[in-house]
Structures are given as C-alpha cells and as structure tokens.
Amino acid sequence: MGRLTGGDPSLLRRINSAVVLQALRAADSPTLTDLVQVTGLSRPTVEGVVEGLIETGLVVEAAAGEGATRRQGRPARRFRFRTEAGHLLGIEIGPHRVAALLSDLGGRVLDTAQRPVEERAPADERLERVRAVVADLLRRTGVARDSLRAVGVAGPGIVEADGTVRLSTALPGWTGFPLGERLRRSFRCPVLVENDANAAAVAEHWQGVATGSDDIVFVLAGLSPGAGSLIGGRLHRGFGGAAGEIGALHLLGREATPEKLLSTTGEPLHPLDEAQVAAVFAAARDGDAQAREAVDRFIRRLVHDVAALVLALDPELVVIGGWAAGLAGVLEPLRRELARYCLRPPQVALSQLGEAAVATGALRLALDHVEGELFAVESTVTGRRRTAAR
Amino acid sequence: MGRLTGGDPSLLRRINSAVVLQALRAADSPTLTDLVQVTGLSRPTVEGVVEGLIETGLVVEAAAGEGATRRQGRPARRFRFRTEAGHLLGIEIGPHRVAALLSDLGGRVLDTAQRPVEERAPADERLERVRAVVADLLRRTGVARDSLRAVGVAGPGIVEADGTVRLSTALPGWTGFPLGERLRRSFRCPVLVENDANAAAVAEHWQGVATGSDDIVFVLAGLSPGAGSLIGGRLHRGFGGAAGEIGALHLLGREATPEKLLSTTGEPLHPLDEAQVAAVFAAARDGDAQAREAVDRFIRRLVHDVAALVLALDPELVVIGGWAAGLAGVLEPLRRELARYCLRPPQVALSQLGEAAVATGALRLALDHVEGELFAVESTVTGRRRTAAR
Numbered sequence: 001m002g003r004l005t006g007g008d009p010s011l012l013r014r015i016n017s018a019v020v021l022q023a024l025r026a027a028d029s030p031t032l033t034d035l036v037q038v039t040g041l042s043r044p045t046v047e048g049v050v051e052g053l054i055e056t057g058l059v060v061e062a063a064a065g066e067g068a069t070r071r072q073g074r075p076a077r078r079f080r081f082r083t084e085a086g087h088l089l090g091i092e093i094g095p096h097r098v099a100a101l102l103s104d105l106g107g108r109v110l111d112t113a114q115r116p117v118e119e120r121a122p123a124d125e126r127l128e129r130v131r132a133v134v135a136d137l138l139r140r141t142g143v144a145r146d147s148l149r150a151v152g153v154a155g156p157g158i159v160e161a162d163g164t165v166r167l168s169t170a171l172p173g174w175t176g177f178p179l180g181e182r183l184r185r186s187f188r189c190p191v192l193v194e195n196d197a198n199a200a201a202v203a204e205h206w207q208g209v210a211t212g213s214d215d216i217v218f219v220l221a222g223l224s225p226g227a228g229s230l231i232g233g234r235l236h237r238g239f240g241g242a243a244g245e246i247g248a249l250h251l252l253g254r255e256a257t258p259e260k261l262l263s264t265t266g267e268p269l270h271p272l273d274e275a276q277v278a279a280v281f282a283a284a285r286d287g288d289a290q291a292r293e294a295v296d297r298f299i300r301r302l303v304h305d306v307a308a309l310v311l312a313l314d315p316e317l318v319v320i321g322g323w324a325a326g327l328a329g330v331l332e333p334l335r336r337e338l339a340r341y342c343l344r345p346p347q348v349a350l351s352q353l354g355e356a357a358v359a360t361g362a363l364r365l366a367l368d369h370v371e372g373e374l375f376a377v378e379s380t381v382t383g384r385r386r387t388a389a390r
Numbered sequence: 391m392g393r394l395t396g397g398d399p400s401l402l403r404r405i406n407s408a409v410v411l412q413a414l415r416a417a418d419s420p421t422l423t424d425l426v427q428v429t430g431l432s433r434p435t436v437e438g439v440v441e442g443l444i445e446t447g448l449v450v451e452a453a454a455g456e457g458a459t460r461r462q463g464r465p466a467r468r469f470r471f472r473t474e475a476g477h478l479l480g481i482e483i484g485p486h487r488v489a490a491l492l493s494d495l496g497g498r499v500l501d502t503a504q505r506p507v508e509e510r511a512p513a514d515e516r517l518e519r520v521r522a523v524v525a526d527l528l529r530r531t532g533v534a535r536d537s538l539r540a541v542g543v544a545g546p547g548i549v550e551a552d553g554t555v556r557l558s559t560a561l562p563g564w565t566g567f568p569l570g571e572r573l574r575r576s577f578r579c580p581v582l583v584e585n586d587a588n589a590a591a592v593a594e595h596w597q598g599v600a601t602g603s604d605d606i607v608f609v610l611a612g613l614s615p616g617a618g619s620l621i622g623g624r625l626h627r628g629f630g631g632a633a634g635e636i637g638a639l640h641l642l643g644r645e646a647t648p649e650k651l652l653s654t655t656g657e658p659l660h661p662l663d664e665a666q667v668a669a670v671f672a673a674a675r676d677g678d679a680q681a682r683e684a685v686d687r688f689i690r691r692l693v694h695d696v697a698a699l700v701l702a703l704d705p706e707l708v709v710i711g712g713w714a715a716g717l718a719g720v721l722e723p724l725r726r727e728l729a730r731y732c733l734r735p736p737q738v739a740l741s742q743l744g745e746a747a748v749a750t751g752a753l754r755l756a757l758d759h760v761e762g763e764l765f766a767v768e769s770t771v772t773g774r775r776r777t778a779a780r
Contacts, residue, residue: 158733239603245732312633343637
C-alpha cells in the first residue's frame, strides 16, 4: 500500500507509458497535443514517453497524409502505434483438425491455416500437426518466428494454470499431457492454453454475437458438450478450471447421453462422429419421423444443460455454438423452455463465428496477454487493488 | 485516466486517509511511527491525516495502557479506530421469523433480536415486524438510531439493485414489493437488500466454514432451495440478480419437487412447513422405512441441484445450509455422488452459522458498504481500473 502513495518513479513511468500507448492506439495518428489532452499528462512527460516508445519500436512517427491533416497551419508531428511490431497466434486443437490464425499486434488476422488430424491420433502426432500448421502460416506470410509475442492455444478438456491438460475425455492421450510445456519448446514467447468452450466465449464477446454483453454463457453443443462463461467481461474458469464442464449433467438426470438420444437405430452414435450427427439433422429436416424424434430428444437434453447453466450463473446472453449451431430451429425451443424454467430468462443467440470461434478466442487470449504487458495500467492497478484488499 | 497520473490532491488525501484508517484498524493502538512504517507515508502526512480522523470522531488517542506499552522510554502517543463511532444492522426476513443483529463498526455483534411472523402475513405486516425488532434492539442496547451507518437486509427472492423484490415465490405479496424503498423510510443510512442464499454465502465466508476459500457455493437446502456463490471472494449475483435460483431444476428433470419427494403419504408437503419436514427426517432416523425412502429421494434431488451448480461454477467448497443442514448423513452421499459426476469434485461442508447465516451475511454486507466508504482505497482504485479498461 505504501507504493500507492509513496511515489515510485519507475512505476509512474510504466503507468505513463501504458497510458500514452493506449491513447496512441485508440486515436487516429494523434499529435502530442492530442495525447496531452487525452491523457491529462504534461507535455514534457508525453514527449519523453513517446521518444521512449519510438526507441522500443512500438511507436513511429506517422508519415505525412496519415491521420487528420486538413487543418490549417504547419502540420504537427503525428504518431502511431506500430501494430506490425509483433505478431500473435491463435490455435485450435480439435478432435478432427488443427487450425491457426496469425494476427498483428492490433489483433488483425493476416492469414489462417488448418490441417485435418485423425481422431485417434496420439498426442504427439496431434502436436506435430500443430507445429506444421504454424510453420506453414509463418512461411506463407513471411513473418519471422521471433516476431511472435504470444501464442494462445485452445482445445477440449480441463486445463491447469501451467497449460497441462488435467482431464480430456475427447482426445486420446490428452489427459495429463503437458501441452503448455511442450508447445513452449517451439516458441520463445509466452504460450497460453485454454479450454475450447472458454476460448469460444471470449471470441464471441470480442468479435461475435456477444460484443454487447459482459455476462454470457457460451455452450459448445455437441455429443460431448462444454460451456464457457464470462462474468463482468472476464472469463470464469472456476476454482480448478472445470467450470462449464457440463458433460456429466447427462448422467445425473439418469437420462441418456446425446449419443443415445440422437440415435435412430438404437445403437449409440460415435461420440465424435459429426458427419453421422449431420445426417440425423438432415433427415429430420427432410421429414424423417425417427430422425425428428431423435433431434427432439437431443434438443430437450440441450435445454436441460443450458437451463442448469442459466440458473446457476444468470447470464444476460446464452450463445449456442459447436456443430449444433447449424441446426435450424434449436433457438426457438430453447427460448421457449428457458422462459418456462428460468425466473429471469436470458437472451439466446447462435454463434456468429461458427467454426472460427475457438481459434479466434485463443488469439484474443494471446492479445490480452500482450496488452497486459504493453498497456500495463490495468494490471498494475489491479495488482494494487489486491494489495489494498489484504 | 488523467486522474491516475495527473495528481488530484483531494483524491490523494482520500486515499491517504483510507490507508491510515486501514492501518489503524489492523494494528493494536499503533503510534505515529508504526503508521509511518506500515503505510509508507511521510510522518507529516500521517500526522495530518490522523488529526483529521480525530476531528471526524473515527479515531481517538488511545488511553494509557491500551496497546503495547511495555517498551522503554517516554511512551509515544497511540491511536485507535473508534469502532463505537457507529453501528450496523443485519436483518433476516424469512417466511416464519424476522431476526436482526446489531454490531459496532468493527462488526462485533452487540445484541440480537427476533420475532415470529405468520407465514401468510402480508408484506406490510412483515415489514412492521422488522421495524418492531429493530426498535427492540436499539432500545435494549441504548444505541441511537442516528448512530446506524448502514443496514443490510436479506430474504428470499430475486432482488433488484434498488432493493425491489423482483420475484419471490416464498413470501406472499413479496413479488414487486419495494422493500428497499420502504425500509429507507425507517433509516437515514443506506439500506442494502440482498437475496438470502447470497447473504448466507457471504456470512460463511466471513465467519463460518468457508473463511479459507474465496470460491464457494452456499446451498440453502429446503423445500424451495436457493444458492449463493462467491467467485474470487466476491458475491456473484448474476446479470439480473437471479444467479443460484435453482428451484426450477426440479421441473427441468421432469422430476418431482422436494415437497413431493419428501411426502410419505402421497400428498405433497406444504412448501414452507419445516416442522413437517423435520418430522420426516426424525422418522427416517428412527428407522421408518417410508420416511427413509422419502429422505433418500430428497437427497438424490439435492445431489442433482448441487451437481448442476458445481458443474457450472467449479467452486472450491460447497456449503450446505438451511434446515437440511440438520440432516445427519447428507454430506456423505453428496460427496460420493459429486465425486462420481464432477470432473473436479469440490469439498463439501455443513453450514457453521446455521440459523444465523442469513442475518450475519446481511450484517457483513452493511459492513462492506461502510468499509467501502471509510476505507475507500479499494473502491477508488477499482473505479480507476474500470476507467482504464474502457
């Protein structure tokens, strides 16, 4: 608490630097005068900070013509944040594919790549596929590996803080796999590992259907369903990273699993066979009575899962993603049933990002990490708040 | 953000004052030298702040003999926070009783009072009972109404931010009742209204079985069950204040309500008849087969509720309270079943505060409010953080 008022000059410099960098990023090539106005800092302070940022390569004087230059008189010097000063990766590791996005420091996606992977591939092979996709992406874009500032990775399972997969029923050999540690051998920058549904929740909040809400639940509907939630705009991982692992709700109700519910033959579907699932949905749309019954059973099951999450968390918005997102007509029964069971029913929407949600969320987590380091005001003050609260 | 670095002297004064007050409260009658050491502030600053606090009546020079005075040399002046400078109320409004706790500014309970109320009493009568209990308590303790700094109130239902009860199925006339507004007529200080299970969660974290954990779910087990949760030590109310309103889970599973499950006659129990419930539990303990079956059904139902909360939130600890807390043997089946269904099973414990949990939590919320005003460092910095995040 002493630091709060004791005047730590290096802390102050860091805060000032972060404040100026934020202002630079938010504005369109601002002048020093703009920055003084926005930040409330003195002109000499802003000048000093900007010079320091230019030295680190994060800021550059904007070329003539950049920004608003139509005012009268001698044009003032303008500056801009160099989003090209570093790059980020967002990687999805799924049962059937590995996909990656490459972006600049502003989060603008430069290119994407993906490769299929065998559902039964061992963990090492899956990891090799990740390395290949990343190598592809870097080669195609001409981005140097050293330019990467952070890598976000998301896949099924409960993930420990260090990136070890504590438990994943979906991928063979994944439980106990030190995914973070293994990936860190391939990158010199920080590697952040996250659960896939959690990443998708972050993605929809960033660029999808949930940009207007800070309290959301994202349901990755599927044969092995999961959920991720944001509370007050922050990811809620739970005490042990297992929040939203709702697969067991099926067992609890002594009800059947989605694999059984969606079966039209009596034989359960394979837990990861999305093609088979799509066929059942298609048959239902074509009027096949058995398939329609199966889909109805599945929707009732989905309603149950979503309602349990909604009653526990009371989100503003529920986003339905995963392959079930393609299912016409899932929203209406969901809304109707939630209105029936929830004292305060949430809005319900389909994922906007679809298949890109998980990798996009992983990218956003990498971006969050870099922003936390570059624009350190928030993390600095949050750190203080924690100190003050003890 | 300008304020962060622009040097707002009144803000700085407020922060300094809060820092000194926190240090005063935490230590045992510290000297000015102690305060300088703990806060990192300069001696003149501390002196100025302490003088100001003495003027407001919040701080007083400690009498000789208070604090550690056994050191050599002339004793330095010592100071202490005057916990007697103000008082707080924590009030429970339940179906069958109204109870209240009166404490000093340190949260030390001075006295308690309670009165029964008819289950079917209209809202105004219930409110009148609250006023009577409070008047009792103030008269008996000789505390002036003007000395109250904040009042916390907790009862069943979803509560709006302004203290209006949005929905309560347990109390007649309670839905839509402007409880906060009506109570504010009786008090000049702030009145905070909260859901009962939420308050109980806060209480167990403060003084009960959950003091060691910041991520808990409190389940108010009963015929009309509810839950409250803390995430990172903070109450999670949900977007619309309905988080943990799990009553509808019973309907969702197409399963029976607790009233039906606990019936030994086929006729459902009355939703608020705790005596009847106690009789069923007692009969089960005495070996009555029908009663034992009823209790088993009820426990299975409780396990289902708790599991849904655990899967959604992933708490470190689940606390079981409400009348079911008296039920011998509820913990073991709960632990066993949660271990079976949850990927990361939480600890499970019985409420330590029992019947006092709801009023104690209401008191803690009143104390939080006052501390937020007096020891404003945290709220100030949190406010900044929000600014910085935009």
